[in-house]
Amino acid sequence: MGTNQVIYLDIAAHLRDVVAKSNQGDLLPSDAELCELFGVSRMTARQAVQLLVNEHLVERRRGRGTFVAKRPVPRALGSPLSFTESMRQRGLVASSRPLESRPAEATEDDATALDTKAGDPVFLMERVRLADGVPMAIERAILPTDIAAELDLDFGSGSLHAAFEAAGHVPSKAHAEVGARLSTEWEQEHLELDPGTVVITEERTIFDQDGRPLEHTLTVYAADRYSFSAVLYPHEEESNR
Amino acid sequence: MGTNQVIYLDIAAHLRDVVAKSNQGDLLPSDAELCELFGVSRMTARQAVQLLVNEHLVERRRGRGTFVAKRPVPRALGSPLSFTESMRQRGLVASSRPLESRPAEATEDDATALDTKAGDPVFLMERVRLADGVPMAIERAILPTDIAAELDLDFGSGSLHAAFEAAGHVPSKAHAEVGARLSTEWEQEHLELDPGTVVITEERTIFDQDGRPLEHTLTVYAADRYSFSAVLYPHEEESNR
DNA sequence: CGATCTAGAATGTATAGACATCTAGATATT
DNA sequence: AATATCTAGATGTCTATACATTCTAGATCG
Numbered sequence: 041m042g043t044n045q046v047i048y049l050d051i052a053a054h055l056r057d058v059v060a061k062s063n064q065g066d067l068l069p070s071d072a073e074l075c076e077l078f079g080v081s082r083m084t085a086r087q088a089v090q091l092l093v094n095e096h097l098v099e100r101r102r103g104r105g106t107f108v109a110k111r112p113v114p115r116a117l118g119s120p121l122s123f124t125e126s127m128r129q130r131g132l133v134a135s136s137r138p139l140e141s142r143p144a145e146a147t148e149d150d151a152t153a154l155d156t157k158a159g160d161p162v163f164l165m166e167r168v169r170l171a172d173g174v175p176m177a178i179e180r181a182i183l184p185t186d187i188a189a190e191l192d193l194d195f196g197s198g199s200l201h202a203a204f205e206a207a208g209h210v211p212s213k214a215h216a217e218v219g220a221r222l223s224t225e226w227e228q229e230h231l232e233l234d235p236g237t238v239v240i241t242e243e244r245t246i247f248d249q250d251g252r253p254l255e256h257t258l259t260v261y262a263a264d265r266y267s268f269s270a271v272l273y274p275h276e277e278e279s280n281r
Numbered sequence: 282m283g284t285n286q287v288i289y290l291d292i293a294a295h296l297r298d299v300v301a302k303s304n305q306g307d308l309l310p311s312d313a314e315l316c317e318l319f320g321v322s323r324m325t326a327r328q329a330v331q332l333l334v335n336e337h338l339v340e341r342r343r344g345r346g347t348f349v350a351k352r353p354v355p356r357a358l359g360s361p362l363s364f365t366e367s368m369r370q371r372g373l374v375a376s377s378r379p380l381e382s383r384p385a386e387a388t389e390d391d392a393t394a395l396d397t398k399a400g401d402p403v404f405l406m407e408r409v410r411l412a413d414g415v416p417m418a419i420e421r422a423i424l425p426t427d428i429a430a431e432l433d434l435d436f437g438s439g440s441l442h443a444a445f446e447a448a449g450h451v452p453s454k455a456h457a458e459v460g461a462r463l464s465t466e467w468e469q470e471h472l473e474l475d476p477g478t479v480v481i482t483e484e485r486t487i488f489d490q491d492g493r494p495l496e497h498t499l500t501v502y503a504a505d506r507y508s509f510s511a512v513l514y515p516h517e518e519e520s521n522r
Numbered sequence: 523c524g525a526t527c528t529a530g531a532a533t534g535t536a537t538a539g540a541c542a543t544c545t546a547g548a549t550a551t552t
Numbered sequence: 553a554a555t556a557t558c559t560a561g562a563t564g565t566c567t568a569t570a571c572a573t574t575c576t577a578g579a580t581c582g
């Protein structure tokens with residue numbers, strides 16, 4: 041189990057397993073129990089638990105204990121992470137038209153997202169995504185080389201999402217940033233757009249069950265053919281008092 | 282200054298002030314400097330900084346230092362925060378410029394969202410939302426008349442979010458749909474945009490703790506001044522694993 | 523029996539160090 | 553001049569301990 045050099049990440053991984061097998065509101069091991077179980081000091085055990093608190097997986101109650109969060113796997117969102125899944129929900133069939141697929145060097149943004157250094161080797165995959173044969177988006181995915189090496193990629197119709205799971209990396213969390221701008225000429229060509237039309241940009245980073253970054257993706261959607269929808273729940277992010 | 286009994290919250294508050302007055306990428310005080318400045322141990326200083334890291338207000342880089350985050354967090358799509366709150370997180374002051382505020386009749390879309398019939402009486406509130414005096418969005422909110430009657434509305438600077446909570450309606454769930462298009466002439470005027478610029482559209486319905494619809498909002502953001510950010514979690518499909 | 527008190531358990535906050543690892547610049551070497 | 557090495561500073565991890573605060577349940581008392 042202890043595959044990390046960093047103890048508190050091991051403890052956190054163990055706790056995630058426990059949470060996955062538990063029900064909402066279940067009591068989790070106390071700090072003291074974790075100390076004994078892993079042979080660490082309390083601050084280290086706390087650091088692991090705090091990690092899960094930040095992920096809204098568990099809640100701590102002073103004087104009582106640590107519990108599986110009310111909304112356990114903060115399933116919060118009805119937002120599927122994969123294009124394939126998202127299209128299937130709309131009753132459309134997703135497909136891909138590969139543009140590029142090769143080793144590359146991480147940009148500054150890629151490096152920040154994937155927690156490496158700029159210029160580090162990564163694997164680049166660029167595809168046009170289609171729904172029922174109509175181009176919907178251009179997707180530029182950057183994968184860490186070691187992750188990419190594990191995957192059995194099928195570029196034609198392949199869902200990256202499915203390939204990740206097959207390799208034992210379960211996409212468990214993502215950060216996305218969504219904006220909009222005018223389309224470039226290159227985008228107009230590949231998406232069969234008229235000049236002056238609008239695209240939605242999405243920058244997304246996906247993490248696996250251990251919090252390890254799986255991919256950093258820049259996607260450009262044809263705004264007149266695509267819109268995002270999501271079900272949202274408040275985070276109650278207790279930033280300040 | 283030290284208005285909290287808890288030191289690290291004071292330090293965090295101080296750091297938020299500093300962040301608000303800084304630019305993206307600026308270097309912040311090191312752990313050691315904070316220790317001396319506040320006369321605390323390093324773990325305490327770290328706890329304050331970690332708080333801001335979790336809020337994505339700052340980023341720490343090993344061997345380099347602590348920096349103001351590249352994109353001081355835009356509103357988390359995963360949490361229906363109010364415009365007011367989201368601007369505060371960026372260190373900006375939110376304000377409003379009322380456009381309209383009157384009884385109206387529900388459109389077909391409003392009726393669907395609020396679970397009534399088209400033509401039913403509703404309350405309409407249209408405002409330009411500004412951050413530090415710069416127009417960011419036009420917000421058209423439709424409220425059920427009975428809900429609106431309960432509220433003590435302050436149209437000038439008011440946060441609808443706060444008014445809801447004061448009236449015992451806790452926003453607990455929302456549905457949102459986000460798209461993009463070219464700005465209209467009317468939008469260009471109110472948002473001080475150039476012709477041909479892009480806007481992000483958001484249609485959102487917020488529900489309270491009892492699943493009752495609180496408001497149906499159409500918001501138009503200036504795309505070059507605003508972007509959405511979201512933390513996403515996948516759907517748990519109970520079939521596998 | 524019911525109300526109160528109390529001891530224990532659990533988390534929250536804070537200290538003072540220690541060593542590891544990474545970065546960038548200065549210095550020395552070739 | 554280019555390269556290699558060193559070093560100071562910064563964050564990352566971890567220990568061992570102390571006391572504060574809150575909650576629960578059992579013991580005690582009226």
